[in-house]
Amino acid sequence: xxxxxxxxxxxxxxxxxxxxxxxxxxxxxxxxxxxxxxxxxxxxxxxxxxxxxxxxxxxxxxxxxxxxxxxxxxxxxxxxxxxxxxxxxxxxxxxxxxxxxxxxxxxxxxxxxxxxxxxxxxxxxxxxxxxxxxxxxxxxxxxxxxxxxxxxxxxxxxxxxxxxxxxxxx
Ligand SMILES: Nc1ncnc2c1ncn2[C@@H]1O[C@H](COP(=O)(O)OP(=O)(O)OP(=O)(O)O)[C@@H](O)[C@H]1O
Ligand SMILES: [Mg+2]
Numbered sequence: 001x002x003x004x005x006x007x008x009x010x011x012x013x014x015x016x017x018x019x020x021x022x023x024x025x026x027x028x029x030x031x032x033x034x035x036x037x038x039x040x041x042x043x044x045x046x047x048x049x050x051x052x053x054x055x056x057x058x059x060x061x062x063x064x065x066x067x068x069x070x071x072x073x074x075x076x077x078x079x080x081x082x083x084x085x086x087x088x089x090x091x092x093x094x095x096x097x098x099x100x101x102x103x104x105x106x107x108x109x110x111x112x113x114x115x116x117x118x119x120x121x122x123x124x125x126x127x128x129x130x131x132x133x134x135x136x137x138x139x140x141x142x143x144x145x146x147x148x149x150x151x152x153x154x155x156x157x158x159x160x161x162x163x164x165x166x167x168x169x170x
Contacts, residue, residue, distance in 0.1 A: 006037040006099060010123040012114045012148065013042045013081050018129030022159035023085055026127045030157070033093050038100040039121060040089075042081040043110035044074045079104040111147040119153045126152050130160040 011026065013019040031038075082102035089098055107113035118126050132142050141149070141158065149156045 004035075007032075007035055007125065008037045008039060008121050008123045009125045009127060010039045010041055010114070010118050010121065011085065012126060012128040012144070013040060013085055014129075014132045014144075015077065015081055016129060016132040018131045018159075018161045019081075020085075021161040022127055022129040022157075023088065025159045026157065027089065027092060030125075030127075033097040033099075036099070038089065038098070039103060039117070039123065040082045040085040040100060041103040041105070041114065041117060042078045043113045044078040044104070044106040045110050046106065046108035075104070075106070078106070111144045111151075114144070114148050115151045115153070124154050126154060126156045128156070128158055130158050 009026070009031075011023055013023065079102075082104050086100055086102055089100060103117065105113055105117075114126065114128075117123075126148060128145050128148060130141050130145055132144060139146075145156075145158050149158060
């Protein structure tokens with residue numbers, strides 16, 4: 001008897017509380033440890049480095065070391081996001097039950113990296129927050145979630161986190 005292939009679920013995570021909320025929501029409502037394979041993915045944005053380089057260039061023109069240091073820090077932060085997510089899953093479920101892998105990658109287009117990875121891995125579901133760490137608070141969806149929902153090769157679960165404080169302020 002051949003085992004049924006697992007459902008690959010790609011969780012797209014940045015450092016925002018919205019992404020963490022999406023992970024928690026998925027685990028509580030849809031996760032089936034025996035049937036799902038989790039891909040915990042975070043993409044380091046190349047733009048983050050360019051901004052840093054720009055700032056560095058004002059202070060110390062042409063300092064490559066600072067750029068490298070910044071890149072290393074971003075890589076570390078990105079890895080920390082997916083490792084923390086995996087830790088959260090493993091805290092809730094027995095290690096032997098969980099099938100997961102972590103992807104901490106770098107791309108100048110995080111949204112394409114998410115869509116392409118979902119296609120490459122034949123993901124059957126993408127899970128993400130509606131907002132992230134970006135500044136455009138008034139839009140319903142951030143640019144990454146908006147792009148992914150329109151271009152993904154599979155269904156996308158966008159978890160909207162109601163921010164009471166923000167609602168009152170508007
Ligand atoms: N770099 C990333 N890597 C992985 N997932 C991401 C990344 N950026 C965003 N996401 C996912 O997309 C969700 C929505 O974030 P998005 O970036 O679209 O909104 P935003 O940050 O508020 O707006 P914007 O980035 O357009 O300023 C996040 O909750 C997270 O699940
Ligand atoms: Mg964002």
